[in-house]
Amino acid sequence: MLYTYKTQGTCSKKIEIELEDDRIRSVRFEGGCNGNLKGLGALAADMMVDEVIDRLSGIRCGFKQTSCPDQLARALRAYKAGAVEEGD
Numbered sequence: 001m002l003y004t005y006k007t008q009g010t011c012s013k014k015i016e017i018e019l020e021d022d023r024i025r026s027v028r029f030e031g032g033c034n035g036n037l038k039g040l041g042a043l044a045a046d047m048m049v050d051e052v053i054d055r056l057s058g059i060r061c062g063f064k065q066t067s068c069p070d071q072l073a074r075a076l077r078a079y080k081a082g083a084v085e086e087g088d
Contacts, residue, residue, distance in 0.1 A: 003084045005075035009066045012037060015075050017084075022049045024076075032068050040069060049076050 005015045012032030018025040027041035044052050053073045061067035066074075078084045 001086060003075070003079055003086055005071070005078060005084055007068070007071040007075075009064055010061065010068050010071050012068050012071065015072060017072075017075060017079070019049065019079065023047070024049065024052060027072065029068060037068055040072065044072065049080065052076055 001019055003017045003019060005017065007013060007015060010032060012029040014030040016026075016028045016030070018027075024044050024047050027044050029037040029041065053076050056069040056073040057077075058073075059067045059069045075084060
């Protein structure tokens with residue numbers, strides 16, 4: 001299933017996450033630091049949702065209260081809570 005999450009407080013605007021059986025198949029960010037976010041997506045691919053949440057939660061970007069990695073963790077928590085919009 002493909003899910004979309006609208007980010008808050010970061011340069012990226014949206015995250016598209018493809019999930020299968022609580023495992024991340026792919027992650028794509030819209031906006032933000034292109035190379036870093038492609039790298040983050042590549043690292044998260046094939047990881048279990050809970051492991052990514054544990055590793056990325058609370059990471060901050062400079063003086064911001066969140067970051068793109070933290071937003072990915074929040075998106076995954078929202079997915080687990082059934083609060084993420086299913087995409088095409």
